[in-house]
Amino acid sequence: MAGGRSLLLAGVVVALAATAGAAWLHEIRPGSQPALQTNTARTEKTALPALTADEERFATTLWTVHREATRSAVALSFAGISYQTEDRDPRAFARKIEPLAKFFHDAGMQVRAMSAPASLSSAQSQYVEAMALYAGAAAEMLKFTENGDAQRLQAAHELDLKASEYVLRVGEVLWPGQYKPH
Amino acid sequence: MRQFASGFRSFAVTAGVAALASLFGPAAQAQQPVCSAWLIESSRFMNVPFGAFMPDRTFVPGSNKPESNIPSVDLPVNVGVIKCGSELILYDTGWKQQDYLKMTGSEHWAPLADQLKALGFNAADVTKVVIGHAHWDHAGQLSDLPNAVLYVQREELKAIEWALNYPEPHIRAINSDPGGCNRTPACGYMPLTMEEVYGKVLKGKAVILDGETEILPGVRIHPAYRAHTAGSQLLEVPTSIGKLVFGSDAFSSYEGIRDWMVANVQQTDSVQQFLAYEKCYKITGGYNNCVAAHEPLSYTDKYPLTKNSWVALNGGRMAEIALAPGEKSRKP
Numbered sequence: 356m357a358g359g360r361s362l363l364l365a366g367v368v369v370a371l372a373a374t375a376g377a378a379w380l381h382e383i384r385p386g387s388q389p390a391l392q393t394n395t396a397r398t399e400k401t402a403l404p405a406l407t408a409d410e411e412r413f414a415t416t417l418w419t420v421h422r423e424a425t426r427s428a429v430a431l432s433f434a435g436i437s438y439q440t441e442d443r444d445p446r447a448f449a450r451k452i453e454p455l456a457k458f459f460h461d462a463g464m465q466v467r468a469m470s471a472p473a474s475l476s477s478a479q480s481q482y483v484e485a486m487a488l489y490a491g492a493a494a495e496m497l498k499f500t501e502n503g504d505a506q507r508l509q510a511a512h513e514l515d516l517k518a519s520e521y522v523l524r525v526g527e528v529l530w531p532g533q534y535k536p537h
Numbered sequence: 538m539r540q541f542a543s544g545f546r547s548f549a550v551t552a553g554v555a556a557l558a559s560l561f562g563p564a565a566q567a568q569q570p571v572c573s574a575w576l577i578e579s580s581r582f583m584n585v586p587f588g589a590f591m592p593d594r595t596f597v598p599g600s601n602k603p604e605s606n607i608p609s610v611d612l613p614v615n616v617g618v619i620k621c622g623s624e625l626i627l628y629d630t631g632w633k634q635q636d637y638l639k640m641t642g643s644e645h646w647a648p649l650a651d652q653l654k655a656l657g658f659n660a661a662d663v664t665k666v667v668i669g670h671a672h673w674d675h676a677g678q679l680s681d682l683p684n685a686v687l688y689v690q691r692e693e694l695k696a697i698e699w700a701l702n703y704p705e706p707h708i709r710a711i712n713s714d715p716g717g718c719n720r721t722p723a724c725g726y727m728p729l730t731m732e733e734v735y736g737k738v739l740k741g742k743a744v745i746l747d748g749e750t751e752i753l754p755g756v757r758i759h760p761a762y763r764a765h766t767a768g769s770q771l772l773e774v775p776t777s778i779g780k781l782v783f784g785s786d787a788f789s790s791y792e793g794i795r796d797w798m799v800a801n802v803q804q805t806d807s808v809q810q811f812l813a814y815e816k817c818y819k820i821t822g823g824y825n826n827c828v829a830a831h832e833p834l835s836y837t838d839k840y841p842l843t844k845n846s847w848v849a850l851n852g853g854r855m856a857e858i859a860l861a862p863g864e865k866s867r868k869p
Contacts, residue, residue, distance in 0.1 A: 418713065421713045422711070422713040422714060424713075425711050425712060425713040425727075425728060426701055426709065426711050426713075426723075428728035428731075428732075429697070429701055429711070429723075429726060429727075429728050429731050430698075430701055430702075431732075432728065432731040432732045432734070432735040433694070433697070433698045433701070433731065433735075435735045435738070435739065436694060436734065436735050436738050437698070439738045439739060440691075440694075440738060440743075440745050508739055509739065512732065512735065512736055512739055515728075515732045515735075516680075516729065516732055516733075516736070518728075519727075519728040519729035519732055520635075520637050520729060521637075522728065523635075523637040523638050523727070523729060524636075524637035527636075527637055527638065527639060530713070531639070531641055532641065533712050533713060534638070534640065534673060534674075534712055534725075534727060535717065535719065536582040536585065536612060536614075536643075536674060536831075537672035537673060537674050537675070537724075537725035537786070537801075537803065
């Protein structure tokens with residue numbers, strides 16, 4: 356009987372201790388919770404929806420074109436910069452532009468032929484459009500080398516800016532970490 | 538007697554020179570152009586591992602050492618606003634955060650034109666824009682400064698073109714290369730930024746520089762080749778608190794300049810970065826007037842040059858660094 360009482364007493368002590376512990380935990384939680392919530396909120400804000408396997412496959416395939424398209428787009432700008440600041444030689448300018456014009460034309464066809472999941476069909480169309488705009492910019496630059504009409508260069512510049520925005524727009528969906536702080 | 542006469546003559550010459558110096562020295566100094574300067578936080582890159590920014594400050598778990606107990610830092614992207622008489626100069630232009638360029642992990646961006654307006658300036662009144670280098674987060678928004686003449690080093694442009702055409706892919710690596718391209722010479726130059734640079738060239742609003750140039754009396758561009766990128770350049774500005782040197786990413790960190798540590802290495806030749814620090818010490822007489830592009834302590838007492846600060850658009854901060862005589866404060 357005495358043993359039973361001690362057992363009961365021990366049970367009460369354990370129950371009290373558990374209650375006190377739970378109360379203590381409850382008390383300290385509000386202090387730590389907001390920080391946790393802030394971190395979670397930041398994670399939610401910055402995390403982008405993961406691509407599905409099909410989307411990932413398309414992103415990887417497109418990347419092979421995108422890699423050269425990025426380089427070629429910068430080369431297009433540099434061809435213009437070199438012409439204006441260095442040689443002023445229309446034929447040398449044309450020689451730089453011609454392969455880029457061909458690249459963007461071919462790249463547009465290549466991307467159009469890719470099989471994209473329905474969820475990325477608009478990204479695919481936008482990338483095709485970007486390649487067409489770059490090709491158009493290159494074509495305008497080539498016309499300038501033929502007739503010297505400076506308006507062509509201005510038109511090319513506007514097409515190029517638009518194309519560059521489109522490419523970034525697709526990149527924001529497929530390769531959001533492409534540009535790091537520099 | 539002859540010795541006395543000679544001594545007296547040299548004393549008289551010295552005294553005469555001293556008297557002339559005391560008469561004309563301050564006058565000459567007063568006539569030197571003095572500019573006003575502000576700093577704008579274009580945006581802030583959040584939670585960057587400290588060691589990625591400054592290798593000497595790499596976080597060591599459990600360490601009590603002040604140089605290794607900070608895991609991550611928030612890096613402002615600073616833009617210098619300089620007014621010299623009727624000339625309004627920007628040093629760097631930040632970047633343009635749009636729905637097509639959200640840059641995950643970046644906060645507090647506001648359009649440069651709006652930020653200038655908050656300071657009481659008009660983007661169309663910017664007459665000169667000096668870019669420390671042509672990386673996308675320092676040379677963006679150029680097309681929003683329609684009347685500004687761009688100053689860029691030929692070395693910067695040449696090096697990008699060289700790297701783009703290099704036959705070895707590790708050298709010509711660009712931002713679409715798997716695994717990143719941080720340490721490669723063509724990295725960081727996005728097509729949109731380079732087209733904006735070309736836009737300035739096309740409109741006849743670009744000056745391609747070969748080395749040191751004075752763009753206004755006392756306002757001098759100093760090349761700092763390879764101190765961050767191939768054609769990095771500094772800007773010396775005379776102000777009422779002494780000369781300032783804006784350094785873009787050659788001076789990524791004020792603490793780095795003070796404590797002699799490299800920062801934001803990427804395409805940097807560390808010896809050249811230290812020589813750029815040294816140039817600031819030489820020009821300004823110390824490290825306090827070196828204006829850093831990404832110093833985490835910016836806009837606080839711990840970076841004294843920038844402590845006269847306030848919170849402006851979208852939580853971005855601004856600082857009033859120095860005012861020319863007669864220039865009114867633009868701090869709200």
